[in-house]
Amino acid sequence: MSPCLRQLILLTQSMGRAPCCDKANVKRGPWSPEEDKQLKEFIERHGTGGNWIALPQKAGLRRCGKSCRLRWLNYLRPNIKLGDFNEDEDRIICGLVAAIGSRWSIIAAHFPGRTDNDIKNYWNTKLKKKLLGLTTKHTKKPQQLSLLLPSTLSSVAAPAVADLEGIPIPRCPLSSFTSLGHQNGGLVRFEEFQCDGMYGTGEASWVSSLYHC
DNA sequence: AAGCCTGGCAACCGCACGATG
DNA sequence: ACATCGTGCGGTTGCCAGGCT
Numbered sequence: 001m002s003p004c005l006r007q008l009i010l011l012t013q014s015m016g017r018a019p020c021c022d023k024a025n026v027k028r029g030p031w032s033p034e035e036d037k038q039l040k041e042f043i044e045r046h047g048t049g050g051n052w053i054a055l056p057q058k059a060g061l062r063r064c065g066k067s068c069r070l071r072w073l074n075y076l077r078p079n080i081k082l083g084d085f086n087e088d089e090d091r092i093i094c095g096l097v098a099a100i101g102s103r104w105s106i107i108a109a110h111f112p113g114r115t116d117n118d119i120k121n122y123w124n125t126k127l128k129k130k131l132l133g134l135t136t137k138h139t140k141k142p143q144q145l146s147l148l149l150p151s152t153l154s155s156v157a158a159p160a161v162a163d164l165e166g167i168p169i170p171r172c173p174l175s176s177f178t179s180l181g182h183q184n185g186g187l188v189r190f191e192e193f194q195c196d197g198m199y200g201t202g203e204a205s206w207v208s209s210l211y212h213c
Numbered sequence: 214a215a216g217c218c219t220g221g222c223a224a225c226c227g228c229a230c231g232a233t234g
Numbered sequence: 235a236c237a238t239c240g241t242g243c244g245g246t247t248g249c250c251a252g253g254c255t
Contacts, residue, residue: 029248030223053240070224105243117223120244125221195235 021053021064028064031071035061037210039068040076048072081113085122093119093127 027035042059049055061068074080085093088112096107102123104116112193113117 028225051240064225066226066241067224073242074223102244116243122221124245 021066025062026056026064026067028067031075035063035072036076039063039071043072043076070117079113081111081116081119085127089114090127090130093123094131097123101209105126 030033037102038059038061042055042061046058048069049058052069055061055067056063056065061070092110093107096103096110100106102120104120108114108116108119
């Protein structure tokens with residue numbers, strides 16, 4: 001490494017975190033079919049090699065490693081499921097968002113072939129509006145959080161509403177909460193939950209924010 | 214037909230975290 | 235124990251197509 005280059009690296013590091021790639025020398029924006037083909041063929045032949053930063057250079061792509069990773073994970077890898085979400089998927093996403101919030105990677109893990117980005121976009125552009133439309137149709141300030149969930153959920157939930165410190169909290173229709181925690185500054189925290197085979201901890205900040213609007 | 218507006222989605226950004234030396 | 239690096243994640247941005255006026 002030349003002294004000049006080393007000095008430049010040290011200088012950039014002293015100004016904060018070093019960028020993951022040289023932005024001036026990488027292509028940005030939409031991927032062309034040729035780039036897709038190049039990346040796909042390289043990974044199918046050699047794998048990722050456990051190093052996304054080095055991959056674009058090896059593959060002969062003028063792209064940032066992060067960009068390659070995103071492109072591969074979201075669009076190029078095998079068994080990607082594209083297209084519309086069905087009612088069942090809507091229902092499960094609603095339940096999981098209510099239970100754990102915007103943990104898209106965890107939510108995506110419940111849908112083989114779906115990506116976190118896909119689910120996040122779907123939630124932000126369609127599902128959220130669908131749900132909000134539902135709430136304003138019922139009442140401006142819902143008395144029961146169960147109103148925030150699609151009506152189809154109530155048939156699955158049994159019981160649909162669990163009372164927590166005087167505030168009705170909807171149960172995730174596909175879950176059984178093993179214990180319910182405290183209500184803290186409007187944030188309802190579920191210490192533990194079991195949801196569609198998943199088990200862990202999380203908090204329903206989304207539910208509380210909707211409840212207080 | 215043309216310009217404007219809006220919604221959807223692909224991609225980027227920056228932070229947090231874990232692994233490694 | 236600390237610094238560095240690479241990866242993963244969630245939030246945000248910007249482009250584009252389609253609808254509306």
